[in-house]
Amino acid sequence: MKKVENFIVEDNKVLNPHCFLLKLKSPVSLEDVKQGQFVNVEVKGVQDRILRRPISIHDVDVEEGYLYLVVQKIGKATKELSGVKKGETLSIVFPLGNGFELKGEKPLLIGGGVGTAPLYLLAKQFHRKGIKSNMIIGARTNEQLFLTNRYNAVCNLSISTEDGSVGEKGLVTQNSLMNSDFDVIYTCGPTPMMKAVAMMAQQMGKTCYVSLENRMACGIGACLCCVNENKEGHNVCVCTDGPVFDSKEIW
Numbered sequence: 001m002k003k004v005e006n007f008i009v010e011d012n013k014v015l016n017p018h019c020f021l022l023k024l025k026s027p028v029s030l031e032d033v034k035q036g037q038f039v040n041v042e043v044k045g046v047q048d049r050i051l052r053r054p055i056s057i058h059d060v061d062v063e064e065g066y067l068y069l070v071v072q073k074i075g076k077a078t079k080e081l082s083g084v085k086k087g088e089t090l091s092i093v094f095p096l097g098n099g100f101e102l103k104g105e106k107p108l109l110i111g112g113g114v115g116t117a118p119l120y121l122l123a124k125q126f127h128r129k130g131i132k133s134n135m136i137i138g139a140r141t142n143e144q145l146f147l148t149n150r151y152n153a154v155c156n157l158s159i160s161t162e163d164g165s166v167g168e169k170g171l172v173t174q175n176s177l178m179n180s181d182f183d184v185i186y187t188c189g190p191t192p193m194m195k196a197v198a199m200m201a202q203q204m205g206k207t208c209y210v211s212l213e214n215r216m217a218c219g220i221g222a223c224l225c226c227v228n229e230n231k232e233g234h235n236v237c238v239c240t241d242g243p244v245f246d247s248k249e250i251w
């Protein structure tokens, strides 16, 4: 069930020149939070029509009551959020969206940029099931990477950078793990990257789940600003029907 709660900022840590990690203490149980879901964060000091911003759940610590978000500074709200301090409160609507189901025995996870954030909890849950997934993280350059040691602890990680500063040089679709033995792909990142991954998966006859990041406002299916046309020409609401879709439904 969706809730609106005031979370207390426990920590705000710089990860790289673009991203920061928020550790937030929840006043209520987080046991119904699932990998691939997102939250809608109210950003005080941002005077626009869209008061809340959607951010994926990077990690959850159900025992201690902490939620972790990785945020990239791109506009006014995310820049404002980057300045929050320990002890401040953030009003958060959660948990939102359908999230990832744990399907397959040999999953391949592919993240691009800050879209890598929700794949951590997915890899962790597979790991808890006894499955070590393969993961490709893509970035333009090494300064856009974050928390790679954390990822490495729960999956078999390979990095692709466009400038070759770390890992394999090139795009995620050129990474050697694309030739590994996998049965399902999960991807989140820039739309052109996800489309390219989905097309490759379809050519290989593999299922591919994509997590869309359309612009959103209400996050609860009321404003229809996040709709996407599926392949049959019907509108799907990314915030409630998604954000995770079988790529064959969309592309």
Ligand SMILES: Cc1cc2nc3c(=O)[nH]c(=O)nc-3n(C[C@H](O)[C@H](O)[C@H](O)COP(=O)(O)OP(=O)(O)OC[C@H]3O[C@@H](n4cnc5c(N)ncnc54)[C@H](O)[C@@H]3O)c2cc1C
Pocket: 038, 053, 054, 055, 056, 057, 070, 071, 072, 073, 074, 075, 076, 077, 078, 079, 114, 117, 118, 212, 213, 214, 215, 216, 243
């Ligand atoms: C389901 C979902 C999960 C998300 N998870 C994360 C996350 O874990 N971490 C994170 O940093 N961001 C995430 N985002 C994106 C995040 O919501 C936006 O970056 C944020 O709302 C931008 O707000 P702003 O006021 O800082 O920027 P704005 O001033 O609103 O926009 C600045 C620029 O960014 C573009 N932009 C804004 N939102 C998006 C978007 N959703 N997709 C593409 N371009 C956009 C605008 O067109 C504009 O050019 C997610 C979005 C969705 C829908």
Ligand code: FES
Pocket: 215, 216, 217, 218, 219, 220, 221, 222, 223, 224, 225, 226, 227, 237, 238, 239, 240
């Ligand atoms: S964001 Fe309002 S309907 Fe999806």
